[in-house]
Amino acid sequence: xxxxxxxxxxxxxxxxxxxxxxxxxxxxxxxxxxxxxxxxxxxxxxxxxxxxxxxxxxxxxxxxxxxxxxxxxxxxxxxxxxxxxxxxxxxxxxxxxxxxxxxxxxxxxxxxxxxxxxxxxxxxxxxxxxxxxxxxxxxxxxxxxxxxxxxxxxxxxxxxxxxxxxxxxxxxxxxxxxxxxxxxxxxxxxxxxxxxxxxxxxxxxxxxxxxxxxxxxxxxxxxxxxxxxxxxxxxxxxxxxxxxxxxxxxxxxxxxxxxxxxxxxxxxxxxxxxxxxxxxxxxxxxxxxxxxxxxxxxxxxxxxxxxxxxxxxxxxxxxxxxxxxxxxxxxxxxxxxxxxxxxxxxxxxxxxxxxxxxxxxxxxxxxxxxxxxxxxxxxxxxxxxxxxxxxxxxxxxxxxxxxxxxxxxxxxxxxxxxxxxxxxxxxxxxxxxxxxxxxxxxxxxxxxxxxxxxxxxxxxxxxxxxxxxxxxxxxxxxxxxxxxxxxxxxxxxxxxxxx
Amino acid sequence: xxxxxxxxxxxxxxxxxxxxxxxxxxxxxxxxxxxxxxxxxxxxxxxxxxxxxxxxxxxxxxxxxxxxxxxxxxxxxxxxxxxxxxxxxxxxxxxxxxxxxxxxxxxxxxxxxxxxx
Amino acid sequence: xxxxxxxxxxxxxxxxxxxxxxxxxxxxxxxxxxxxxxxxxxxxxxxxxxxxxxxxxxxxxxxxxxxxxxxxxxxxxxxxxxxxxxxxxxxxxxxxxxxxxxxxxxxxxxxxxxxxxxxxxxxxxxxxxxxxxxxxxxxxxxxxxxxxxxxxxxxxxxxxxxxxxxxxxxxxxxxxxxxxxx
Amino acid sequence: xxxxxxxxxxxxxxxxxxxxxxxxxxxxxxxxxxxxxxxxxxxxxxxxxxxxxxxxxxxxxxxxxxxxxxxxxxxxxxxxxxxxxxxxxxxxxxxxxxxxxxxxxxxxxxxxxxxxxxxxxxxxxxxxxxxxxxxxxxxxxxxxxxxxx
Numbered sequence: 001x002x003x004x005x006x007x008x009x010x011x012x013x014x015x016x017x018x019x020x021x022x023x024x025x026x027x028x029x030x031x032x033x034x035x036x037x038x039x040x041x042x043x044x045x046x047x048x049x050x051x052x053x054x055x056x057x058x059x060x061x062x063x064x065x066x067x068x069x070x071x072x073x074x075x076x077x078x079x080x081x082x083x084x085x086x087x088x089x090x091x092x093x094x095x096x097x098x099x100x101x102x103x104x105x106x107x108x109x110x111x112x113x114x115x116x117x118x119x120x121x122x123x124x125x126x127x128x129x130x131x132x133x134x135x136x137x138x139x140x141x142x143x144x145x146x147x148x149x150x151x152x153x154x155x156x157x158x159x160x161x162x163x164x165x166x167x168x169x170x171x172x173x174x175x176x177x178x179x180x181x182x183x184x185x186x187x188x189x190x191x192x193x194x195x196x197x198x199x200x201x202x203x204x205x206x207x208x209x210x211x212x213x214x215x216x217x218x219x220x221x222x223x224x225x226x227x228x229x230x231x232x233x234x235x236x237x238x239x240x241x242x243x244x245x246x247x248x249x250x251x252x253x254x255x256x257x258x259x260x261x262x263x264x265x266x267x268x269x270x271x272x273x274x275x276x277x278x279x280x281x282x283x284x285x286x287x288x289x290x291x292x293x294x295x296x297x298x299x300x301x302x303x304x305x306x307x308x309x310x311x312x313x314x315x316x317x318x319x320x321x322x323x324x325x326x327x328x329x330x331x332x333x334x335x336x337x338x339x340x341x342x343x344x345x346x347x348x349x350x351x352x353x354x355x356x357x358x359x360x361x362x363x364x365x366x367x368x369x370x371x372x373x374x375x376x377x378x379x380x381x382x383x384x385x386x387x388x389x390x391x392x393x394x395x396x397x398x399x400x401x402x403x404x405x406x407x408x409x410x411x412x413x414x415x416x417x418x419x420x421x422x423x424x425x426x427x428x429x430x431x432x433x434x435x436x437x438x439x440x441x442x443x444x445x446x447x448x449x450x451x452x453x454x455x456x457x458x459x460x461x462x463x464x465x466x467x468x469x470x471x472x473x474x475x476x477x478x479x480x481x482x483x484x485x486x487x488x489x490x491x492x493x494x495x496x497x498x499x
Numbered sequence: 500x501x502x503x504x505x506x507x508x509x510x511x512x513x514x515x516x517x518x519x520x521x522x523x524x525x526x527x528x529x530x531x532x533x534x535x536x537x538x539x540x541x542x543x544x545x546x547x548x549x550x551x552x553x554x555x556x557x558x559x560x561x562x563x564x565x566x567x568x569x570x571x572x573x574x575x576x577x578x579x580x581x582x583x584x585x586x587x588x589x590x591x592x593x594x595x596x597x598x599x600x601x602x603x604x605x606x607x608x609x610x611x612x613x614x615x616x
Numbered sequence: 617x618x619x620x621x622x623x624x625x626x627x628x629x630x631x632x633x634x635x636x637x638x639x640x641x642x643x644x645x646x647x648x649x650x651x652x653x654x655x656x657x658x659x660x661x662x663x664x665x666x667x668x669x670x671x672x673x674x675x676x677x678x679x680x681x682x683x684x685x686x687x688x689x690x691x692x693x694x695x696x697x698x699x700x701x702x703x704x705x706x707x708x709x710x711x712x713x714x715x716x717x718x719x720x721x722x723x724x725x726x727x728x729x730x731x732x733x734x735x736x737x738x739x740x741x742x743x744x745x746x747x748x749x750x751x752x753x754x755x756x757x758x759x760x761x762x763x764x765x766x767x768x769x770x771x772x773x774x775x776x777x778x779x780x781x782x783x784x785x786x787x788x789x790x791x792x793x794x795x796x797x798x
Numbered sequence: 799x800x801x802x803x804x805x806x807x808x809x810x811x812x813x814x815x816x817x818x819x820x821x822x823x824x825x826x827x828x829x830x831x832x833x834x835x836x837x838x839x840x841x842x843x844x845x846x847x848x849x850x851x852x853x854x855x856x857x858x859x860x861x862x863x864x865x866x867x868x869x870x871x872x873x874x875x876x877x878x879x880x881x882x883x884x885x886x887x888x889x890x891x892x893x894x895x896x897x898x899x900x901x902x903x904x905x906x907x908x909x910x911x912x913x914x915x916x917x918x919x920x921x922x923x924x925x926x927x928x929x930x931x932x933x934x935x936x937x938x939x940x941x942x943x944x945x946x947x
Contacts, residue, residue, distance in 0.1 A: 068898050513712070
């Protein structure tokens with residue numbers, strides 16, 4: 001189904017969709033919706049096929065050289081299991097969010113601009129994930145970032161603009177740090193292809209340049225992933241965006257731009273060094289605690305969820321920091337689960353806002369009687385965040401904690417358990433104040449959200465319920481196992497990639 | 500140390516930009532800081548590419564230029580991309596800044612935070 | 617290379633002035649002049665393509681920035697610092713300079729690039745792509761995919777500016793034809 | 799509207815602009831077309847072309863200038879440039895891959911040489927020029943609406 005020459009399509013389909021949206025969307029009313037759905041369905045199908053194709057490919061890797069200029073001279077696109085795992089995650093969420101936003105975005109003016117920017121963001125994320133070239137990664141990271149800045153400000157209200165400005169300034173700072181890191185690495189290794197760079201770095205040995213570049217990448221990509229010292233933009237930006245975009249930002253953008261890039265560089269280019277992994281674990285532990293504790297204090301539902309994202313990203317980073325195959329499996333599984341349940345929760349908060357006009361938990365209450373589907377899916381997602389068995393979130397957290405114990409990091413294991421208790425507390429806050437109890441007088445007139453939004457909510461809730469099945473033997477090896485293998489196998493050199 | 504002096508000056512420029520972004524209250528000053536930091540990064544890449552006594556990476560029809568005396572052309576291509584990306588970011592940020600002024604009537608970021616409530 | 621050092625020094629001085637001057641219009645014009653000095657230094661560093669692009673891009677950026685400062689609170693008479701941010705900024709400045717100074721010793725010395733990969737481009741520019749300008753041959757042939765991304769960035773910025781500049785973001789209740797209460 | 803009350807700058811500026819805008823435009827086109835031979839190319843040339851229009855908008859005022867260059871026209875040209883560039887990339891697929899330089903290379907130093915590179919340069923210059931010009935127009939229009947308030 002997928003051959004190596006079709007790899008550029010992952011980026012080209014959403015990009016072409018965006019151009020078409022910009023051309024036709026203004027003139028033909030419903031064109032934007034149609035083009036958006038078609039483009040997203042197209043890439044989603046392709047990414048499913050890519051997983052299947054990679055099972056049958058020996059070496060587990062497909063590559064293509066753009067313009068027939070072989071790596072390291074030209075740009076090389078690499079599709080391996082980790083890439084296709086990310087592609088499935090990103091495009092699954094994008095597909096469901098796109099369905100949701102058909103109804104939701106009717107509240108906003110100029111829908112075609114939303115669709116164009118959404119598709120550009122998707123093209124940027126897919127472009128980051130499929131590339132094998134460091135500078136190309138930076139370019140597509142900028143595409144996705146600028147689209148996301150604009151989408152945060154899409155409501156053009158006071159809060160939106162302020163949040164978008166903060167996000168854009170910090171994000172640009174992060175991008176500049178990444179570019180500076182690329183400059184350092186280029187000057188040292190004199191190549192941009194990641195596999196070639198890995199090979200040359202091994203020959204050159206450790207040096208202060210590698211360390212400096214690594215620190216810059218940690219700061220830059222950590223900023224995109226909202227790791228704790230650099231998280232300040234997230235609690236403003238994610239709640240201010242329209243709900244589908246909050247779901248995309250929290251669900252996949254911070255992972256595709258931040259965590260994916262960190263993983264790829266640390267494991268496959270630099271090779272994980274013990275100092276870096278312990279640094280990463282410290283950052284992760286702080287992220288988990290700060291996010292969870294601050295989430296407890298919030299009354300704004302979306303803001304609470306945004307802080308929760310910081311905390312959950314901490315879990316993923318903890319798994320990556322531990323670095324054993326089991327921990328990586330857990331981290332990637334948690335990444336997938338977090339993408340599903342956090343986007344579901346954000347979509348739910350959007351549905352609540354759509355129905356009631358408020359995000360303040362104090363003004364809600366008893367919504368389960370009026371919004372059965374929204375509240376049902378919220379309960380499922382909350383249970384998954386809190387790590388209640390048998391929901392998917394339980395299994396991934398369990399794996400991370402087990403891996404910490406196995407690797408001898410007793411402190412971090414205990415820490416993760418403590419934080420998951422706090423997680424349970426803030427999740428209870430949403431369900432207790434928002435959905436359970438007696439309904440308020442003025443909320444009795446509300447009705448359930450339109451059909452498109454319900455479809456997306458139900459589908460995501462089903463994935464939350466059934467996500468644990470990905471761990472079954474036979475399924476696990478094909479999807480998660482292979483993806484984490486790419487990381488745990490360590491540095492990938494050019495000779496392996498080209499063969 | 501002299502061999503690295505341009506790099507050091509470049510990093511000083513970058514830090515000045517970062518300082519302005521972190522320390523200034525006026526939005527336009529923050530944008531200026533970003534511009535300066537971006538200049539520094541572009542400059543760094545071009546400094547990396549320079550070769551003592553090198554020629555520009557352009558062949559001439561009247562003059563024989565051997566490929567091995569040219570400066571490194573690859574970072575120049577990267578910087579070309581980076582400059583345009585920087586312009587796009589700056590233009591977008593200016594648009595947001597003007598909308599902020601439209602809504603809040605000031606460029607002072609702390610006042611904007613207070614007004615936002 | 618003394619002229620390079622002079623220009624770099626002038627850029628640093630210009631940057632300090634641009635950051636510290638009280639009024640916004642002079643600040644923007646000064647940053648423009650820093651950009652022009654940057655273009656000049658690119659020319660000295662044998663990068664005429666970049667110098668040209670930097671020059672015209674700088675003009676564009678300054679025009680847009682000046683539009684943003686016209687008729688606005690031009691003089692920033694209030695206390696123009698965020699204390700915490702300022703301290704972090706100074707700390708960053710000192711630390712980064714020190715760290716960079718130690719890291720630079722591992723870099724190849726200024727003026728001696730390694731060119732591990734990029735020897736390929738001058739050798740193959742004329743034969744491979746037919747362009748005599750090696751930089752153009754890289755951005756439009758060897759690494760054209762980057763250029764597609766770059767054009768996309770600009771396109772994104774255009775759509776983003778259009779989206780941000782919409783007079784109203786949300787529809788009013790009437791426009792929405794009675795779907796909920798906004 | 800009589801000449802004295804027309805928006806924009808003074809008559810001297812307008813007279814000079816009538817000449818210089820064309821010169822700048824011509825220079826931009828030169829830079830674009832010679833991008834594969836001399837310094838410059840699609841980006842620099844595109845920005846210069848955009849600056850020629852910006853120059854005339856600044857001198858004549860928005861209303862006068864919108865007779866020749868509108869936002870709708872700009873977005874049209876931008877889309878045209880994008881589609882041309884994508885088409886060049888996709889046409890390469892039939893010669894073996896995305897972005898393959900499929901046209902004959904010609905003799906070096908000729909204006910028509912280097913295969914698809916001059917075409918890509920033109921596509922990019924259209925895209926960059928129109929894109930930047932529409933950013934400029936959007937930013938300017940907000941200014942006008944603000945002043946009215």
